Structure formats: C-alpha cells, structure tokens
Amino acid sequence: MPLRPLGKSGFEIAPVALGCWPIAGVTTLGTTEQDSLATIRACFDLGINHLDTAYVYGPAGESETLIRRAIEGRRDEVVIATKGGIHYEGDKMANDARPEVLYRECEESLRRLGTDRVELYYLHSPDEATPIEESAGAIRELVDAGKVRSAGVSNASLEQIQAFHSVCPLSAVQLPYNMLQRGIEEETLPWCRENGVAVTAYWVLMKGLLAGKLPRDYQFDPSDSRLKYPMYQGEEWQRNQDFLDRLRALAEAAGWSVAQLVTAWTLAQSGITAALCGAKRPAQIRESGAALDVALSPSQLAEIDQALADRGEAASNRSFK
Numbered sequence: 001m002p003l004r005p006l007g008k009s010g011f012e013i014a015p016v017a018l019g020c021w022p023i024a025g026v027t028t029l030g031t032t033e034q035d036s037l038a039t040i041r042a043c044f045d046l047g048i049n050h051l052d053t054a055y056v057y058g059p060a061g062e063s064e065t066l067i068r069r070a071i072e073g074r075r076d077e078v079v080i081a082t083k084g085g086i087h088y089e090g091d092k093m094a095n096d097a098r099p100e101v102l103y104r105e106c107e108e109s110l111r112r113l114g115t116d117r118v119e120l121y122y123l124h125s126p127d128e129a130t131p132i133e134e135s136a137g138a139i140r141e142l143v144d145a146g147k148v149r150s151a152g153v154s155n156a157s158l159e160q161i162q163a164f165h166s167v168c169p170l171s172a173v174q175l176p177y178n179m180l181q182r183g184i185e186e187e188t189l190p191w192c193r194e195n196g197v198a199v200t201a202y203w204v205l206m207k208g209l210l211a212g213k214l215p216r217d218y219q220f221d222p223s224d225s226r227l228k229y230p231m232y233q234g235e236e237w238q239r240n241q242d243f244l245d246r247l248r249a250l251a252e253a254a255g256w257s258v259a260q261l262v263t264a265w266t267l268a269q270s271g272i273t274a275a276l277c278g279a280k281r282p283a284q285i286r287e288s289g290a291a292l293d294v295a296l297s298p299s300q301l302a303e304i305d306q307a308l309a310d311r312g313e314a315a316s317n318r319s320f321k
Contacts, residue, residue: 002014009149009171015275016288020040024057024062031280036066040067041070067113075114079120081122081174082109083121084097097135098127099141102138117146121142121152122174123135126153151164152200153170172273173192173198177272181314202276204262208226209226210244212244220232243311247307259287
C-alpha cells in the first residue's frame with residue numbers, strides 16, 4: 001500500500017486507516033471482542049499501518065485496550081493516533097480540554113495502549129470553557145516530553161485550527177468529510193495544503209449510508225443511533241437513495257462495491273491524506289482497503305460530479321468549514 005506523509009511529522013501512513021470507534025461497541029451493534037481483535041490484526045496483512053482511537057472510545061477505554069492486545073509484539077509496525085479532551089461522566093460524554101485533564105488522559109491512554117508514546121495525539125474537540133491555546137500548550141508539552149510525537153486537532157473550525165497551530169505546530173487535523181458533507185473544501189483544506197498539515201477524514205461512508213448496503217425500505221433498530229441524523233430521515237433519506245442508485249450502477253459496471261468507489265473518490269480529493277474507515281469485522285476493513293485498487297477515470301469522476309449536482313446540498317449535523 002503506498003504511503004502518504006502525515007504532515008511534517010516524519011511519519012508516513014497508508015491512505016486507508018482503521019477507525020477504531022466501532023470496536024468500542026458503544027453505538028455499533030453486534031460488536032464482539034473476537035471480531036474486533038481480528039479486524040485490527042487484519043490491517044497488518046493489508047498494509048494498513050494507521051490506527052485511530054481515542055480516550056473516550058469506550059467507557060473504560062475498550063478501544064485502546066483492544067489495540068494493545070492486537071498489536072502485541074508488533075508495536076513498531078503501526079502509527080497510533082489517539083485523542084484527549086473528552087471523557088465519560090456516568091453514561092454521558094463530557095468535553096474537558098484543560099491542560100491537567102489532557103496530561104492525565106494521555107498518561108492513561110499510554111497505559112491502556114501498552115506503549116511509551118503515540119505517534120499522533122489529537123485534541124479531540126475544542127472546549128468552550130478552555131481557550132484552545134491552553135489545550136495546545138499542554139499538547140506541546142507532551143510533544144516536548146516525547147510522550148507524543150506529533151500534534152493534531154479534531155472537530156475544529158479553521159479559526160480554532162489556526163489558533164492551535166500558532167502555539168503547537170500541527171501535523172494533522174481530523175474532520176468529517178464525505179461526498180455529501182464537503183464544507184471543509186471551502187477554507188480548511190486549502191489552508192492545510194498551504195501549511196503542510198495532513199487531513200484525516202472521518203464519516204467517509206457517513207456511518208454506513210454511503211456503503212450502499214442499506215435498501216430504501218431498510219428498517220432500523222429503534223436503538224440505532226443513526227436515526228438521529230437528518231440524512232437517515234424522510235426526504236433526505238429518499239434523495240440519498242436516489243443518489244446511491246446512480247453510484248451503484250457506476251460501481252457495478254466497473255466491478256467495485258459502492259463503498260470502494262466512495263472511498264476511492266474521497267482519497268482522490270486534493271488535501272485529503274487518509275480516509276478513516278471504521279470496521280468491526282475483518283471483511284469490512286478488507287473491503288475498504290481494496291479501494292486503493294480503484295482508479296477512477298475522468299469520465300467516471302464526471303459522472304459522480306453530475307450525480308452530486310443533481311443530489312443537491314445535503315442536510316448535515318456536523319460540517320466544519
């Protein structure tokens with residue numbers, strides 16, 4: 001798998017990365033420990049060397065703990081990213097990015113991961129009660145101490161990214177980005193390109209919607225967290241299904257899955273370094289990894305552009321410009 005620079009960190013990562021939220025089993029139905037471990041280990045065979053997790057991925061750090069177990073004896077083969085600044089208080093998540101909290105959460109993440117450093121440490125989300133410059137200063141200290149090799153910020157506006165970068169030089173930002181949520185193309189992606197900052201995109205398949213496997217009449221489990229997103233409701237759902245019908249025809253004609261086409265399109269966009277592909281079973285990350293074998297022709301890209309234009313602007317719960 002060809003590697004791409006992780007900003008100016010000195011590390012290189014595969015364009016497809018494993019997003020390790022699903023293995024925490026919080027909002028993903030049908031997750032098992034056996035499948036989760038097998039999914040992480042499958043990355044070694046695929047050439048996927050970037051694992052993305054967070055302190056809050058699981059009430060007791062289940063995601064980080066599973067990573068430790070899965071990579072035992074192969075730590076130097078992976079580039080690990082984790083995040084701090086969000087944690088559980090009871091059964092709710094709380095955003096707290098004070099320096100003392102980031103120090104404590106980083107230490108605990110290292111213990112869970114069974115390592116003395118992580119290659120990338122993100123501020124998981126800016127904290128309205130804490131100036132982002134203070135959070136950046138804390139992560140800068142973690143970098144200086146060698147516990148963190150490079151810094152990142154997630155879920156931030158361009159103004160917040162710039163403020164963070166002025167205190168602690170960034171190697172990467174992590175933001176939602178997919179065919180239907182493209183707000184960062186306006187300002188953030190150009191700034192990142194100009195400043196040598198990698199962009200790792202999450203929600204590439206929009207929580208499974210853009211995988212093209214949910215039929216128009218799909219009946220969601222009432223506990224399925226996706227039901228709260230506009231894209232899974234009413235007219236938006238129907239418009240998305242019309243759009244997916246066009247992608248499905250294009251993918252089938254070329255012998256690809258819809259998920260592979262969508263992931264390949266994402267990786268072809270200027271400024272996108274890696275697609276974070278969540279998976280809870282080995283087959284899912286294998287399918288995502290195969291997107292690197294998809295080469296979209298100019299005519300196929302033009303067809304996708306037309307389908308996007310016909311789809312029109314999509315409703316979004318989360319879009320950073």
